[in-house]
Amino acid sequence: MEKIISLSHVTKKFEVGDGYFTALNDVSLSFNAGEFAGFVGPSGSGKTTLLNIIGSLDSPTEGEAMVMGRDIAKLSHKDSAKLRNLHIGFIFQVFNLLPVYTVFENVEFALLLQDVPKEERKKAVMEALEWVGLESMANKRPDKLSGGEGQRVAIARAMVKRPKILLADEPTANLDSANAHAILKTMKTLNKELGTTFLFSTHDEKVMAYLDRTVSLKDGKVVSDVANKDQQVQA
Amino acid sequence: MKLSFQLAYRNLIGAGLRTWLNVGILTFTFLVIIFYNGLLDGWNQQAKRDAINWEFGYGQFHHKFYEPYNPFTLQDAHGKFNVKETKGLTPLLIRQASIYPNGRMLSITLKGLPKNQRALKIPIGNLGKHLGAIPVAIGKRMANAANLSIGDEITLRWRDKNGTFDATNVVVATIFNTTISTVDQGQIWMTLEDLWRITGLKNEATILIADTQFKDTEFEDWKYISQDKLLKNINDIIEVERASARIVYFMLLAIALLAIFDTQVLSVFRRQKEIGTYIALGMTRTQVTGLFTIEGSMYSLFSMLVGAIIGVPLFWYLADKGISFGSVTADMGIGLGDRIYPSFSPELLISSALVVIISATIVSFVPAHKIANMNPVTALKGKLQ
Ligand SMILES: Nc1ncnc2c1ncn2[C@@H]1O[C@H](COP(=O)(O)OP(=O)(O)OP(=O)(O)O)[C@@H](O)[C@H]1O
Ligand SMILES: [Mg+2]
Numbered sequence: 001m002e003k004i005i006s007l008s009h010v011t012k013k014f015e016v017g018d019g020y021f022t023a024l025n026d027v028s029l030s031f032n033a034g035e036f037a038g039f040v041g042p043s044g045s046g047k048t049t050l051l052n053i054i055g056s057l058d059s060p061t062e063g064e065a066m067v068m069g070r071d072i073a074k075l076s077h078k079d080s081a082k083l084r085n086l087h088i089g090f091i092f093q094v095f096n097l098l099p100v101y102t103v104f105e106n107v108e109f110a111l112l113l114q115d116v117p118k119e120e121r122k123k124a125v126m127e128a129l130e131w132v133g134l135e136s137m138a139n140k141r142p143d144k145l146s147g148g149e150g151q152r153v154a155i156a157r158a159m160v161k162r163p164k165i166l167l168a169d170e171p172t173a174n175l176d177s178a179n180a181h182a183i184l185k186t187m188k189t190l191n192k193e194l195g196t197t198f199l200f201s202t203h204d205e206k207v208m209a210y211l212d213r214t215v216s217l218k219d220g221k222v223v224s225d226v227a228n229k230d231q232q233v234q235a
Numbered sequence: 236m237k238l239s240f241q242l243a244y245r246n247l248i249g250a251g252l253r254t255w256l257n258v259g260i261l262t263f264t265f266l267v268i269i270f271y272n273g274l275l276d277g278w279n280q281q282a283k284r285d286a287i288n289w290e291f292g293y294g295q296f297h298h299k300f301y302e303p304y305n306p307f308t309l310q311d312a313h314g315k316f317n318v319k320e321t322k323g324l325t326p327l328l329i330r331q332a333s334i335y336p337n338g339r340m341l342s343i344t345l346k347g348l349p350k351n352q353r354a355l356k357i358p359i360g361n362l363g364k365h366l367g368a369i370p371v372a373i374g375k376r377m378a379n380a381a382n383l384s385i386g387d388e389i390t391l392r393w394r395d396k397n398g399t400f401d402a403t404n405v406v407v408a409t410i411f412n413t414t415i416s417t418v419d420q421g422q423i424w425m426t427l428e429d430l431w432r433i434t435g436l437k438n439e440a441t442i443l444i445a446d447t448q449f450k451d452t453e454f455e456d457w458k459y460i461s462q463d464k465l466l467k468n469i470n471d472i473i474e475v476e477r478a479s480a481r482i483v484y485f486m487l488l489a490i491a492l493l494a495i496f497d498t499q500v501l502s503v504f505r506r507q508k509e510i511g512t513y514i515a516l517g518m519t520r521t522q523v524t525g526l527f528t529i530e531g532s533m534y535s536l537f538s539m540l541v542g543a544i545i546g547v548p549l550f551w552y553l554a555d556k557g558i559s560f561g562s563v564t565a566d567m568g569i570g571l572g573d574r575i576y577p578s579f580s581p582e583l584l585i586s587s588a589l590v591v592i593i594s595a596t597i598v599s600f601v602p603a604h605k606i607a608n609m610n611p612v613t614a615l616k617g618k619l620q
Binding site for chain 1: 238242245246248249508509511512514515516517518519520522610611612615
């Protein structure tokens, strides 16, 4: 299997006052294309930091993070922007939709950055909105959406470019149970149909129940890494 | 680029009142810049036109002894001119004299132009024959100062070519209205033929006024003063006015730019999550910086638009109807008509627009540039201090 992400001895230190705070401590992990995996662990254990490094929003202090064959620490600003633009989708706890754009335009944004022609864009956006069941909301503004709908738009926006990797940082934290299950099911389906690699960071039991693989972090270290053969929930 | 413009446009429209406040100040500044300059340009053109029509013509030959600002030179500043050589030149003879209106004595400058002259607008042609008194033309200011009206007879006293005093009566035949005070205040105009006769200076002149532009020629007793040189005074005064106007609109522009700068600084801090999102979606830092710069400079584009909506009809009206300065028609050293017709040239409009657009872009770029150094992770958290 192709290793889409491989981290070896990744350490991340943040400057705090005079010293350092070690947020990630010698993490070595790898993920195959198409995995549906997640990081769990108490607050402050380094989940978000790890996702940020994989998403090339940040880089490791020590060790090597290879994503799609690229060494994150060595990417220029431009190249890391390109990597994100083409291959990595992000979903955040707060949805971070652009308030001045309609649902359609929010989803379209990534494709505009890629200079995709208009007709193709339209087709792709409508398809992405279908995945999350929001075709009818295309012309609404984000502030008119419910929390569940907002996060579904964020998923459509992240998935419309059919990225190789989707990073979701606590995507269900602001959602009620029904909405959480709905978006998780959607993501699981997309994972199966498009082969996108999904990586979560979560405290949420509901999310954990969907994961094929759970990596537990504590104080910046991997404490367990288990495959969930016996998933409680099926997509 | 197109994406940035679209996004910037949406963000500005979305920001509502703040946007319109900035656009409002900038529009006002833009209009004031154009108005001031248009007014000065109009005034300049008008003053020059009047000076050419009433005083300077298209250049002048001065008699070698003549110094415009030294009346003592007048006694000797005259000479014969060659009629053949001076085709297209209109002779003007200047003498000193006195008049005695209501028993007072008033020193004046006596000027003579040929009856059939076309070089200046002085209505010499209107001076008909009068019995006994020599008909003269005076300007409104002179008429007011000496309390004279049409038909009044006054005693005129002058020296002839030998320096001997002589006197006769003159009658005010016409009173003209001009913006050029230097052909009006303290001056009496008669036909050159009359002036020659009473002074005995036949075929002599102090100044020869040209009806076309000459090359820098000079002949014997005459030195050529080009039209540009003659108009230099007006240019200088207008430049002084322009400089003080500039202070006003630079201050206005500074206020407008400060408002934009302030908004931009605030934007960069308040909209960190948005910036983080752009970066997460794959925009480069340069693109995000560009976006915020465009957003700031778009205030200037909006203000052009609003400025055009207000300014086109307003300025059109002003340029057509003129602006009355009524009672402040003070003597400014150059002609100031009852009405000034502002002139809004394409150069003026384009250069004002460029000043506004470029300066707005610069003040927008400075805070936007901060984004380039922003850590996307901190930006996404919205915690940058
Ligand atoms: N820029 C930073 N400077 C200093 N410390 C930081 C910085 N970013 C993260 N940390 C610290 O690193 C640790 C790991 O942070 P991280 O956000 O990865 O945790 P997390 O597992 O995502 O926690 P949570 O579940 O609360 O989101 C935390 O203790 C945090 O305070
Ligand atoms: Mg976190």
